Amino acid sequence: MKIALIIIGDEVLLGQVTDTNASTIARLLYKQGLEVFKKWTVADQESEIIQALNEASQQADLILITGGLGPTKDDITKKTLAGYMNVQLVFSEINKEHLTMMLTKRNIPVTELHMAQCYLPANAELLDNKLGTAMGMWMEYKQKIYISMPGVPYEMEYIMIHGVMPRLAEMNQNIKVIHQTIHTVGMGETEIASIIEPKLGALPDYISLAYLPSAGQVKLRLTGRHTDTELIQQELMQFKHIIDECLKEQILGYGDTSLEQEIGNLLRNQNKFLSIAESCTGGFLSHKITSVPGASEYYKGGVIAYLNDIKESILSVPEELLNNHGAVSEECVRAMVKGACEVFNTDYAIAISGIAGPGGGTPDKPVGTVWMAFGSRVEIKTRKFLFSRDRLRNIEASATYALIEFWKMLK
Amino acid sequence: MKIALIIIGDEVLLGQVTDTNASTIARLLYKQGLEVFKKWTVADQESEIIQALNEASQQADLILITGGLGPTKDDITKKTLAGYMNVQLVFSEINKEHLTMMLTKRNIPVTELHMAQCYLPANAELLDNKLGTAMGMWMEYKQKIYISMPGVPYEMEYIMIHGVMPRLAEMNQNIKVIHQTIHTVGMGETEIASIIEPKLGALPDYISLAYLPSAGQVKLRLTGRHTDTELIQQELMQFKHIIDECLKEQILGYGDTSLEQEIGNLLRNQNKFLSIAESCTGGFLSHKITSVPGASEYYKGGVIAYLNDIKESILSVPEELLNNHGAVSEECVRAMVKGACEVFNTDYAIAISGIAGPGGGTPDKPVGTVWMAFGSRVEIKTRKFLFSRDRLRNIEASATYALIEFWKMLK
Numbered sequence: 085m086k087i088a089l090i091i092i093g094d095e096v097l098l099g100q101v102t103d104t105n106a107s108t109i110a111r112l113l114y115k116q117g118l119e120v121f122k123k124w125t126v127a128d129q130e131s132e133i134i135q136a137l138n139e140a141s142q143q144a145d146l147i148l149i150t151g152g153l154g155p156t157k158d159d160i161t162k163k164t165l166a167g168y169m170n171v172q173l174v175f176s177e178i179n180k181e182h183l184t185m186m187l188t189k190r191n192i193p194v195t196e197l198h199m200a201q202c203y204l205p206a207n208a209e210l211l212d213n214k215l216g217t218a219m220g221m222w223m224e225y226k227q228k229i230y231i232s233m234p235g236v237p238y239e240m241e242y243i244m245i246h247g248v249m250p251r252l253a254e255m256n257q258n259i260k261v262i263h264q265t266i267h268t269v270g271m272g273e274t275e276i277a278s279i280i281e282p283k284l285g286a287l288p289d290y291i292s293l294a295y296l297p298s299a300g301q302v303k304l305r306l307t308g309r310h311t312d313t314e315l316i317q318q319e320l321m322q323f324k325h326i327i328d329e330c331l332k333e334q335i336l337g338y339g340d341t342s343l344e345q346e347i348g349n350l351l352r353n354q355n356k357f358l359s360i361a362e363s364c365t366g367g368f369l370s371h372k373i374t375s376v377p378g379a380s381e382y383y384k385g386g387v388i389a390y391l392n393d394i395k396e397s398i399l400s401v402p403e404e405l406l407n408n409h410g411a412v413s414e415e416c417v418r419a420m421v422k423g424a425c426e427v428f429n430t431d432y433a434i435a436i437s438g439i440a441g442p443g444g445g446t447p448d449k450p451v452g453t454v455w456m457a458f459g460s461r462v463e464i465k466t467r468k469f470l471f472s473r474d475r476l477r478n479i480e481a482s483a484t485y486a487l488i489e490f491w492k493m494l495k
Numbered sequence: 496m497k498i499a500l501i502i503i504g505d506e507v508l509l510g511q512v513t514d515t516n517a518s519t520i521a522r523l524l525y526k527q528g529l530e531v532f533k534k535w536t537v538a539d540q541e542s543e544i545i546q547a548l549n550e551a552s553q554q555a556d557l558i559l560i561t562g563g564l565g566p567t568k569d570d571i572t573k574k575t576l577a578g579y580m581n582v583q584l585v586f587s588e589i590n591k592e593h594l595t596m597m598l599t600k601r602n603i604p605v606t607e608l609h610m611a612q613c614y615l616p617a618n619a620e621l622l623d624n625k626l627g628t629a630m631g632m633w634m635e636y637k638q639k640i641y642i643s644m645p646g647v648p649y650e651m652e653y654i655m656i657h658g659v660m661p662r663l664a665e666m667n668q669n670i671k672v673i674h675q676t677i678h679t680v681g682m683g684e685t686e687i688a689s690i691i692e693p694k695l696g697a698l699p700d701y702i703s704l705a706y707l708p709s710a711g712q713v714k715l716r717l718t719g720r721h722t723d724t725e726l727i728q729q730e731l732m733q734f735k736h737i738i739d740e741c742l743k744e745q746i747l748g749y750g751d752t753s754l755e756q757e758i759g760n761l762l763r764n765q766n767k768f769l770s771i772a773e774s775c776t777g778g779f780l781s782h783k784i785t786s787v788p789g790a791s792e793y794y795k796g797g798v799i800a801y802l803n804d805i806k807e808s809i810l811s812v813p814e815e816l817l818n819n820h821g822a823v824s825e826e827c828v829r830a831m832v833k834g835a836c837e838v839f840n841t842d843y844a845i846a847i848s849g850i851a852g853p854g855g856g857t858p859d860k861p862v863g864t865v866w867m868a869f870g871s872r873v874e875i876k877t878r879k880f881l882f883s884r885d886r887l888r889n890i891e892a893s894a895t896y897a898l899i900e901f902w903k904m905l906k
Contacts, residue, residue, distance in 0.1 A: 089536075094705055095707045095716070096517075096518070097521060097530065097532065097533070097534065098521050098522075098530060098531070098716075099517070099520070099521025099523075099524075099531075100518075100676075100714065101707060101709075102513070102514075102515050102517075102518040103513075103514070103517070104513050106507075106510070106513075106514070106536070107507070107510035107511075107512070107513040107514070108510065109510070110510025111509075111511075114510060119509060120508045120510075121508070121538060121543070122508070122536065122537050122543065122547075123508065123535070123536035124533070124535060124536075125500075125517070125533065125535075126533050127532060127533070128705070132533065135554075136533075154684060154685075154706070155685050155688065192683065192685070192686065195685065195689050197685055197689055198685060236708065238884055238888060272603065273565060274565075274566050274603070274609060277566065277608055278606050294505055295565070296506045296511055296512060297565075297647070298512075303511070305506075305509075305511070360799070362778075366781055366784070366785025366786070366790070367771075367773075367780070367781030367782040367784075367785060367797060368778065368782040368785075369778070370777055370781075370799045371777050371779040371782050374777025374778060374801065374890075375886070375887060375890070377852070377886055378854065380802060384801055384802045384804075384805055385798065385799045385800050385801040385802060385805035385809075386798070386801075387798055387809075388771070388781045388796045388797040388798075388799075389796050390785065390791055390795055390797075391791060391795045391796060394839060397838070427808070428805060442788055443788060472626075473649050475786070475788055477649060479782075479785075479786070
C-alpha cells in the first residue's frame with residue numbers, strides 16, 4: 085500500500101507555522117510497518133489542492149490530508165474534495181450533534197458559521213474528534229482511500245490514533261518493513277561510515293542503512309524490506325551486531341531513546357539525584373531533563389541564575405570570583421556545580437554559563453562562548469565550547485553538549 | 496516567479512526528523528515578497544527525486560532542493576541532478592579546497608569518502624557554506640533555476656542568507672505581495688470571524704485573510720497581491736484598522752512578535768523585574784522568557800522546584816501548607832510567587848505547579864491539572880487549568896497559558 089500525504093495550508097508554505105503533522109503521521113504509520121512515500125504541501129487554493137490530489141492519486145493508494153477543515157474563509161478542503169470526487173456536499177446531523185456538544189461544553193454560542201462546518205462530501209464516513217469541533221473523514225473513490233483531518237496537531241493526532249490507525253491495522257496484516265535504530269554520540273557521520281562500512285560490506289538489496297545526523301549525535305537506521313519477516317530480523321540483528329562491535333563506546337542506545345532518557349536510566353539505576361544550575365540556557369537544559377516521564381525519581385530541581393546576584397545569593401558563587409573571572413568562566417561553573425549540589429542536596433549537578441547572543445559578546449569571549457561543569461561535591465569536570473549560531477541554536481547546542489558530556493561522565 | 500521546494504530525506508518521510516527547513520526557507524523568501532507555492536517531500540531514491548523534479552519543473556520557475564548532499568550512502572542528490580539535467584559529474588577543485596579547509600579546522604582526516612563529495616553536476620555554480628563541508632549549488636537548466644542545499648538546518652540557512660537571497664533579490668525587484676499580521680490572544684477562530692467578518696464585508700479579490708490558530712492565540716494574516724504596492728498598503732491599513740477596532744482588548748501585537756516578546760517589552764517599559772518558580776513545566780516557562788534577546792534586562796532568574804523539599808528550602812513554601820493542600824494547589828502557587836519575589840528580589844513572579852503526566856494523577860487532581868499564580872509580594876492572581884494532552888503538550892500549554900495570563904495582568 086503506497087501512502088501519500090497532502091498538507092494543506094498557506095501558513096505552512098509561508099513558514100508562519102512549521103508543519104509537525106507530517107512527522108506525527110509518519111511515526112504512527114511506521115509503528116505498523118507503514119511508510120509515507122511522498123508528501124505534497126499546497127496552498128489553500130482549490131486549483132492547487134486538485135492538482136495535488138491528481139498527482140497523489142496517480143502514485144498512491146492511500147492519501148492522508150490535513151488542514152482546511154475549520155469554519156473560516158481559508159478552509160476549502162471539503163468543497164474541493166466533494167468536487168474532485170464528483171459527489172454532493174450534504175448536511176451531516178452527526179457532525180452537527182458533535183459540534184453542538186463541543187461548543188456547549190466550552191460555553192460558545194453556536195452560529196451559522198459553525199453550521200457551515202457540517203456540510204460534508206456525501207461519501208464521507210466521519211472519524212471522531214474528542215478534542216475539537218472538526219471531525220475527520222474517511223472517503224473511498226476509484227479504489228483509493230482519502231482521509232481528511234483538521235490541521236490542529238493534537239486534534240489530527242487524536243483522529244489518527246483512534247480512527248485511522250485501527251482501520252489501517254485491519255487492512256495491513258503483513259508487516260514487511262522492519263527498522264533497527266542505533267543512536268551514537270560524539271562521532272561524525274563520515275567518521276562512522278569509514279569505520280563501519282568496510283566491516284558491513286555490501287548490504288543485500290533488501291536492507292538499507294541511513295545516517296541521521298543532529299548536533300553531536302548520529303542515528304544509524306537499518307531498514308529491511310522483504311516478504312520473509314524472520315529473515316530480515318535475523319539479518320538486521322547481524323548487521324546491528326557488527327555496528328555494535330565497531331562503535332561500542334559511542335553507542336547511546338537503541339530504538340526510541342534519547343540522551344535525556346539514557347541519563348535518566350543511569351541516574352535511576354545508580355540511585356543518584358541531579359540538580360541543574362543554568363545561566364545562558366535559561367531553563368532549556370532542565371526542560372530537556374524533565375521532558376522524560378518520571379524525571380522526579382532522579383531530578384530534584386534547578387536554578388536559572390540569569391543575573392550575577394542570583395549566582396551569588398542562591399548558588400553561593402563568591403562575588404570575588406565573579407569579579408575576577410566573570411560569569412562565563414571555568415571558575416564560575418565549578419562554583420555553580422558546588423553550589424547546586426549544596427542547595428539542592430544532590431549527588432550530581434550540571435552547570436552552564438555562556439553568551440547565547442546576539443548581544444553580550446566581547447573579543448575575549450565572543451557570542452557562543454559557553455562554559456560547562458559536571459560533577460559532584462568532590463569531583464568536577466569542565467568543558468568550554470564555542471558555538472557560532474543564533475541565540476536559540478546556541479541555547480539548544482549548549483544543552484545538547486551538556487547532556488552528551490554528562491552522559492559520558494555517568495557512564 | 497513561481498517557487499517550489501523539494502525536500503529530500505527518508506528521515507523526514509519516516510517522521511524521525513521534523514522538517515524545519517521548509518519554514519526557514521519560506522520565511523526568508525517572504526521577507527522579499529516571495530512565496531513558495533508548493534512543496535514536495537520525497538525519499539532518498541533516484542526515481543522519486545526525478546519524479547518530483549519532473550512535477551515541480553512543469554509548475555515552477557525556481558526549485559529549491561534540500562537534503563542528500565553528504566558523503567554517505569543515502570545521499571544521491573548530486574548524481575540524480577546531473578542525470579536529470581543531462582550533464583556530467585565533474586570533480587570540483589573549489590569544493591575540494593573548501594572541504595579540506597573545513598575538515599582540517601576540525602582535526603578530521605580527509606578520506607576518499609569525503610572526496611566523493613567534490614563531484615558536482617557540470618553546470619553547478621557553488622554557493623559558500625561557512626558552517627559545513629557540503630556547499631550549495633546554483634544550476635540553470637531549460638530556463639528554470641535549481642538550487643541544491645544540504646539538509647542540516649543551520650548550514651542550509653547560511654547558504655540561503657548569504658548565497659541565494661542576494662541573487663534572488665537582484666532578479667525580483669518588484670515586490671508585489673504584502674502581509675499584515677495581527678496577533679490576538681484569548682478568543683477562538685470562529686468567535687473572531689463572527690465579529691470581524693461582518694465589519695470587513697467582502698474583501699477585494701486581491702486581498703485575502705487567513706486565521707492561524709495555536710493554543711490560546713489566533714494570528715490574523717491579511718495578504719495583498721497587486722501590481723500597485725501603494726494601493727495594497729493603503730487597503731491593508733484600512734482593513735487592519737477595522738480589525739483593531741473590533742478586537743482591541745485581544746490584540747497582542749503585530750508582525751513578527753510573540754507573547755514572550757510583548758511581556759518583555761511591558762516589563763522593560765515599566766522598569767520591573769520578573770522571576771519564575773516552576774514545577775511541572777520543568778524549566779520550559781523560563782526557557783520561553785529567555786528565548787528573547789536581552790531578557791536579562793527584566794528577568795533575574797528562576798527556580799525549578801521539582802521536588803517538594805526544594806519548594807520548602809528555596810521558596811520557603813511552608814511544610815504544613817504542602818501537607819494540607821498538596822503541591823498542586825492554589826495555596827502552593829501563591830506561596831511560590833511570594834517566595835520567588837523574596838529570594839530573587841523581583842517585582843513580579845510567575846509560579847506553576849501541576850501534573851504533566853503520564854503518571855501522578857489522582858481522581859481529585861487528574862493528569863493535566865495545573866495551578867498558576869502571577870503577581871507581586873502584595874497582589875497575587877491565581878488560575879486553575881485542566882489540560883488533557885500528553886506530557887510535552889501539557890507542559891507547552893501550561894507555559895503558554897501562564898504567559899497569556901501574565902500578559903493580561905501586566906497590560
